[in-house]
Amino acid sequence: MHAWPASEVPALPGKGRDLQIHDTATQGTISLAPGPVARIYVCGITPYDATHIGHAATYNAFDLVQRVWLDTKRQVHYVQNVTDVDDPLLERALRDNLDWTELAERETALFREDMTALRMLPPQHYIGAVEAIPGIVPLVERLRDAGAAYELDGDVYFSVESDPNFGKVSNLDAEAMRLLSAERGGDPDRAGKKNPLDPMLWMAARPGEPSWDGGSLGPGRPGWHIECVAIALDHLGMTFDIQGGGSDLAFPHHEMGASHAQVLTGEFPMAKAYVHAGMVALHGEKMSKSKGNLVFVSALRRAGVDPAAIRLALLSHHYRADWEWTDEVLAEAVARLERWRAAVSRPDGIAADALVEEVRAALANDLDAPAALAAVDRWVELQIATDGDDESAPGLVSRTVDALLGVAL
Template identity: 80%
Template sequence: MHAWPASEVPALPGEGPDLRIHDTATDGRVTLNPGSVARLYVCGITPYDATHMGHAATFTAFDLVQRVWLDTQRQVVYVQNVTDIDDPLLQRAVATGEDWTALAERETALFREDMTALRMLPPRHFIGAVESIPRIVPAVERLRELGAAYEVDGDIYFSVEADAHFGEVSGYDQEMMRLLSAERGGDPDRPGKKNPLDPMLWTAARAGEPSWDGGSLGRGRPGWHIECVAIALEYLGMGFEIQGGGSDLVFPHHEMGASHARTLTDEAPFAQSYVHAGMVAYQGEKMSKSKGNLVLVSALRRAGTDPAAIRLALLAHHYRADWEWTDDVLEEAVRRLGRWRAAVSRPDGPSADGLLAEIRAALADDLDAPAALAAFDRWAALQQRAGGQDPGAPGVASRAADALLGVAL
């Protein structure tokens, strides 16, 4: 599966500081100091509908991670999956009468268009679940050989009791885990399971549903968590720097993935840090495909909204915060974009060296994009009010906005 084209990242003088970021597993900040190569895995879309602001906010956060690392002169190996086979996708296809593969391909293509418009740097590896089945099957077979998997009516489950460290990513108690499992694709009440929390590794073939040859597992399709584990281990190995996604992935997805990987490899950690973006609400509820309360990136683009303004609207909120999308949020971003473009359009201005340092420091401090935007606001206001004599300042400011914030001025 191919990703989307990369926008050029302008060169900046000097280099930025190392990233310090909040780790969900320890509930504290960690300073990430990779070697020459930094590794990032972000859980991607299930392509049964278009990209909404919740998706866009999450991917913007991890786009900033890439930009901060690139600014430290490191290479970045970024991996993102596409869950192009799963229950929600099949259910939507049945409801609309559309072939599930056509639905997945169309929505994945639209996702690529949205990411390109928003100047998201693409992953080096953009991998679908279907194409990963040859990696997933041996992983499930290995878990069964280790005694960490078992069968219920042909379906293969992972036994969470096989991992002594299960629960360390989320820190949730059993009651909360069971509640979230039921809400987020699990089946805690299914008879025959050893533990209500045990997740599906391989779903046996169902009549009328697609299935694949699973070797000793029989025909079927992969579970959600093992998909990401197989892809991450293939392209990143154990101990990569960041596993990222929305905060709704803390449990069960990232918790289960860590358990799968530790059990498969007898190593730890799966990821050095678990980083989660907050939820975006609309009209008083979390924005989600299941509820249908969506503000779509593609719809805003079709209405003529500048993608740079959409990106500024997202950056105005700290990535870990829960917030609500409103018309006012977008209108303020449009005004901000106009002020910034006016500021960099002048032939000279006040020195932007301090601005560059402020943006770098803000982003290295747990991706504090609102602080970075405030720094640019101050420089733009000074430019408008007093100007300056540095002919290179507008260019430095413009390149900093593009390279570090992904905002093309």
């Protein structure tokens, strides 16, 4: 599966700062100083109802991570999946009387278009669940053969008790885990499971549903968590720098995936930092497919909204915050974009070397994009109010905003 084209990232003078970022597992800020190649895995979409603002906010956060790392003169090895076969996708295809593959391809294509318009840097590896199946089957077999998985009516489940570090990503108690498991795709009440929290690794073929050759597992399809584990281990190995996604993935998805990987490899942890973006609400409720209260990036673009303004709206909120999308949020972003463009369109201006360092410092401090925007706002106000004589300043500000914030002025 191919990703989307990369926009050019301008080079800035000097060198950026190492990233300090909030880690869900330790509930604190940790310093990340990767080697020459920084490694990040971000969980991708299940391709239906793409791309809503909640998606965009999440991928914007991890785009900032890439930009901070690139500014430190590192390479970035970024991997993202597409869950192009799963129950919600099959249910939507049935509802809309569509072939599930047609729905997945259409929505993935739309996602690529939106990511391109928003200037999100693409992953080096963009892998669909279906194409990963040949690598998933051996992992499930290994877990089963090691006694870390068991069969139940043809399905194969992972035993969470096989991992002594289970629970160290989300730090939730058993009752909270059970409630979230039921809410987020698990089946804690299924009879015969050794532990209600045990997640499915391989689903035996169901009538009328797609299935693949599972070798000794029999025909079927993979569970949700093992999909990401297979892709991450194949392309990044263990102890990569960041495992990322929305905050609703901390449990069960990232918790279960970490346990799968840790049992498979005997290493801990799967990732140095587990980083989660907040949820976006609309009309007081979390924006979600189940509620149908979605604002789509493509619809905003069709209505003539500049993608740079959409991106500024996302950047105006800290990535870990839960916030609400409103007309006012977008209007403020549109107005900010106009001010910034007017300021950098002047032939000369106020010196901007200090601004570059302010933006770098803000983003290195747990991706504090609102502080970065405020720094640019201050420069813009001075630029509009004062006659400067630095001919290089407008271009430097424009390159800084592009390189570090992904906004083309």
